[in-house]
Amino acid sequence: MPSISVAEVKPGSKVSKDVITPLGGTLFTKGKILLPRDMEILEAFLIRQVDIEGAEEDAKVLEAPVTPSKGDAKTGTASAASSLTRSNSNLHEEYDKMLTLIRSCYNSASAAILPIYDLRSALEGLIAHIKDYHVLNFAPRALNEQDYIYHNAVLSALTSYKIAQWCGYPQKEWLQVAFAGLLHDIGNAKIDSSILQKPEPLTITERNEVRRHTTYGYQILRNVTAINEGVRLAALQHHEKIDGSGYPLRLQGSQIHLYAKIVAVADIFHAMTLERIYKKAQSPYLVLEEIQKEGFGKLDPSIVQTFVYKTTELHNGTKIRLIDGRQGEIIFSDRSNPTRPLVSVEGRIINLAHSRNLYIKEIIS
Structure with a gap:
């Protein structure tokens, strides 16, 4: 059947050609059986014509989704919810262990060697549940704004690991990238807590001191074994920008280590979506839009594109x-x-x- 007006399309019709939005995105793929709600979606995207194939009778059996009986629906939902609860519980338990350990590391970083093997063991335990971690809707069980810096560390570890996967980097790099996310702000251990927790705007002197956390972090990690140089450079470079406007060294483009580019994206996302003493949490979707803007000259555009695309993928029904x-x-x-x-x-x-x-x-x- 040739292209027909959307007003004439009936639920159960089969799309014979991809339906493309005015912006060039694929709304429905060839072979899609249109359901009643799809009619509203077509109208919402201002689609005027659709290519439909075959006789309508061939598709009427699919006019509406099958509705399970109340008993089946209840059993299925309960089973799925139970499985999801168990998965999330395991993830949260490992998250809480990691949070406790990283808090301890911050408290002793200036005076003691980091317990890197304990950190690695805890990180591996956390990563074992990475399939249950979804960047946009994972929420720690207990969020205290005083603990922002520790939550940012653990969440950045998880998100950095995901980004490394999504970008197709070698698997042997993934855990090291997670380490980079976990330890990127460790230099804040040497910053006076009264400055980090200050609710009022920082003075120029205080702001400059906070910026030194990057060099402090590199110094803390410089002689730590079991991490590679990329982890150390992520601590030093995660505030550098592609256009050279960042700090502490005003590096540009390829001068910035890949780990630092990944961690920069994860850090910005969690810094903006977590509640802080001096700043309210923002909508994750608005933050993604801000990160997209930063992708033009500030952040690595390929990492940004992959991050935004993947985090918003497969969320229908959310x-x-x-x-x-x-x-x-x-x-x-x-x-x-x-x-x-x-x-x-x-x-x-x-x-x-x-x-x-x-x-x-x-x-x-």
Whole structure:
């Protein structure tokens, strides 16, 4: 059947050609059987014509999704929820162990050698549950703003590991990249806590002292065994920028170690989405948009693109809360505009790419 008006398309029809959004993203692929809600999605993306194949009778059996019986649905949901709870519980337990250990390391970093083998063992235990870690919606069980720096370390370790995987770097590098995320801010152990916890704006002198955490970190890690030079350089260089505007050495492009480029992205994301004494947590989706902007000249663009694409992938059905307080769920993520998916709210589909005043404030589940 040739291209027909969306108004004439019936649920159960089969798409004979990829449906492309005005921005060039693939909305539906060839062979997709259109369900009732897909009609609203087509309208939301302002699609006027769709290529449909075959007789409608061939597809009517798929006009609507099969609804399981109440008993089956309840059993299936309970089973899945139980499995998910166990997985998340294991991840949280290892996370809490790692958090306790890294807090201890910060408290003794100035006076003692880092217990690197204990750190490695704890990190391996944490990474064993990496499949249960989702960057956008993982939340520690106990978040204390006083502990921001320790949470940032553990979360940056997990996220840096994920980025190394996503970017296709050799597997032998992944744990070292996680170490780089874990220890990137260890130099803050030498900064007066009254400065780090200060709720008011820092003076120029205090700001310069905070910036020294990069060199302090390299000094702490310089003679530590079982980590490679990339981990040490990540501590030194994670605030460098591709255009040379960063610190402490104003390095550019290829002068910055790959680990530092990865950790920079993870650090910025968690620094902006965690609650701090002097700064409120921001929406993860808005932070991703800020990171995208930083990808032009400040951060490594290929790492940024991969990070944004992967973190927003496979989130259809995710429960969310919008900035206006309404709850809903993600029903479609346009890969050409990944931070602004289609959401279903109160029975209405909203395309966040068109409603720029709205955005996802938080992931609920």
